[in-house]
Amino acid sequence: MAIFGLWIINKAGGLVYQRNFAEGLAQLTSNENLVLAGTLHGIHAITARLSPMGPSSGAQVIEGETFKMTIFLTATGTKFVLLTSLNETIAEILLQRIYEAYADAVMKNPFHTPEMPIRSDGFDTRVTAIIGTG
Amino acid sequence: MAYSQPHPRLSVLSNSSHSSAEHLSPTASSTRFSLPTAPSIHSQLSTQKVPLNRPGPSIYDRPLNKSRGAEVSVSAFAFLLSEIVQYTQKRVNGINDLERRLNTLGYRIGVRVVELMLWRSESSSKTPKREVRLLPVLMMIHSQVWKAVFGKAADAIEKSVENADEYMIIDNDPVIERHISVPRDLSQLSCSSFTAGIVEAVLDGLGFPARVTAHSTPLAQFRSRTTILIKLEKSVLEREELFK
Numbered sequence: 445m446a447i448f449g450l451w452i453i454n455k456a457g458g459l460v461y462q463r464n465f466a467e468g469l470a471q472l473t474s475n476e477n478l479v480l481a482g483t484l485h486g487i488h489a490i491t492a493r494l495s496p497m498g499p500s501s502g503a504q505v506i507e508g509e510t511f512k513m514t515i516f517l518t519a520t521g522t523k524f525v526l527l528t529s530l531n532e533t534i535a536e537i538l539l540q541r542i543y544e545a546y547a548d549a550v551m552k553n554p555f556h557t558p559e560m561p562i563r564s565d566g567f568d569t570r571v572t573a574i575i576g577t578g
Numbered sequence: 579m580a581y582s583q584p585h586p587r588l589s590v591l592s593n594s595s596h597s598s599a600e601h602l603s604p605t606a607s608s609t610r611f612s613l614p615t616a617p618s619i620h621s622q623l624s625t626q627k628v629p630l631n632r633p634g635p636s637i638y639d640r641p642l643n644k645s646r647g648a649e650v651s652v653s654a655f656a657f658l659l660s661e662i663v664q665y666t667q668k669r670v671n672g673i674n675d676l677e678r679r680l681n682t683l684g685y686r687i688g689v690r691v692v693e694l695m696l697w698r699s700e701s702s703s704k705t706p707k708r709e710v711r712l713l714p715v716l717m718m719i720h721s722q723v724w725k726a727v728f729g730k731a732a733d734a735i736e737k738s739v740e741n742a743d744e745y746m747i748i749d750n751d752p753v754i755e756r757h758i759s760v761p762r763d764l765s766q767l768s769c770s771s772f773t774a775g776i777v778e779a780v781l782d783g784l785g786f787p788a789r790v791t792a793h794s795t796p797l798a799q800f801r802s803r804t805t806i807l808i809k810l811e812k813s814v815l816e817r818e819e820l821f822k
Contacts, residue, residue, distance in 0.1 A: 552656040552757035554663035555764070566759040569801070 447535075447575055448511060448527040450542065451477070454559045455521030457485030461562040465575050469511060469527065481525075488515065488523065514539060522546075538574060545570035643698055649729065656757045663758075663769060673764060677771040677792070684775020687727075691776060692783035695726050708784075712810075712818050715784055720747055723780055727773075728753040743815055747777065747806040748795075755802040760794075768792040770804040777806055787811045 448469045452461035459481035462474070472480070492502035506513045507530065514535035516524040524542055526535045549566035550556050556564060640648065662683065670676045699722070700706035709715050721731045730753075738744035752770055760767050770792035778790040789809045797803050 548656075548757050549759065552653070552660050553759050554660040554667070554769075555759065555761050563761065564759040565801075566757065 445532055446529040447532065447538070448529070450527070450571065450575070451481055451484075451523075451525040452546070452562065453481050453485055453523040453525065456559065457482045458559070460560065461567075463568075463571065468529070484513075484515075484525065485523070488517070516540070516543065518543060541574050542571060545574060642694065643701070645698065645726075652753065652756075655754075659754055659769075659772070660757070662772075673767045676767065680769065680771040681775035681778065681790075684772040684777075685779040686775075688776035688779025689783060691723060691727060692780045695722060710785070711821060712786065712814065715781070715786060716745055716747070716808075719777055719780055723776070724749075727776060741809075743810045743812070745808045745810070747808070748803065749773075749806070750797075750800040750803050752802060752804045755804060758802070765794075768794045768804060770794075770806065773804075774806050777808065781808065781810075786814050788814070 446466045446468055448466050449462070449464045451459060454460045459478050462477050462481075464471075488502045492500050494500070501517055502515070504515055506515070510530070511527055512530055512532070512535075514526045514528065516526075516536070516539035518524070524539045524546075526539055526542075528535050545567060549564055549570050550562055551558075553564050553566065556562065663680070666679045666683075667676055670679055696708075700708075709718060716735055719732075720735045724730065724732045732747050733750045734746075734748040736746045736748065738746065749770075752773065754772055755769055758769050760769070772792075774790040774792040778788060781788045781790070788811060791807050791809075793805045793807060795803050795805045
């Protein structure tokens with residue numbers, strides 16, 4: 445049971461927030477993180493079109509041997525991605541609560557520019573409270 | 579063509595005029611655009627005929643004394659305030675200017691708050707009274723004004739040790755700053771200047787002219803704790819002396 449990290453990807457595929465909570469995954473430079481987030485954005489767009497049953501919201505969980513990423517897509521196209529261990533069961537609930545914190549501490553903050561990197565102490569505090577210190 | 583279309587409120591009354599207008603509308607008659615699924619404007623309007631015909635009482639028709647159920651959503655207010663701050667920030671040079679503008683905006687609210695609040699509390703009374711002493715007025719701002727505007731009383735009221743003309747109202751978790759994180763390069767800014775403007779207007783309205791400013795005084799457990807500093811004019815203190 446471990447939560448490794450959180451990404452927030454804006455609707456253009458840019459990584460606007462990235463934070464690590466626990467060791468366990470390879471440490472990446474911020475540039476590598478940006479590239480990975482952009483790649484995930486592309487993969488997600490493809491998976492949304494793969495469904496044989498009409499429109500789909502795209503990939504929701506991607507699992508590897510050592511970790512899984514849970515993807516939460518909001519109505520506005522922002523993606524919240526939580527990197528956790530395989531046996532983590534509450535990732536979806538955590539993402540919901542992070543989305544709530546994002547709506548409160550980021551979107552209602554006059555000093556945040558939409559689609560730009562998130563630098564908000566209030567949001568950091570809320571995320572810490574949701575996930576734990578890490 | 580615009581004149582031939584019925585007014586949306588009228589269009590629900592007559593189906594014949596409705597269909598003739600649709601015949602004239604460009605989306606229905608033109609074959610240049612392939613918009614098979616685009617709903618016609620008129621059909622969208624006619625599905626809303628129930629709310630259009632039955633508007634609730636407007637804010638001007640509600641009784642002034644009824645404050646229950648008249649609260650507004652904090653979220654809606656937070657978004658509005660966020661836009662106010664962004665709008666103001668684009669039109670000023672520097673933090674002082676921004677605070678002064680927010681203060682002015684708050685002042686316009688405070689003028690109305692004092693009038694409405696006194697009307698609500700004193701209009702039904704057989705012996706309406708007006709507060710003329712300083713401390714009761716400050717207590718009234720601390721509790722009643724705060725309750726009327728933010729739904730809770732402020733947390734503390736203090737008198738300055740150094741200056742006799744300075745009083746402070748302290749709010750540990752101001753509603754208007756709940757969702758605001760001020761970036762480091764603007765750390766001097768306090769968006770509670772808006773609140774300071776409200777307080778200044780209330781004091782002015784009650785005959786206690788003062789200069790009111792807001793200062794961020796965070797504590798470990800109260801990140802957005804704010805002090806509203808009231809600097810009274812000399813005439814107010816002189817009058818207080820006469821009352822003693």
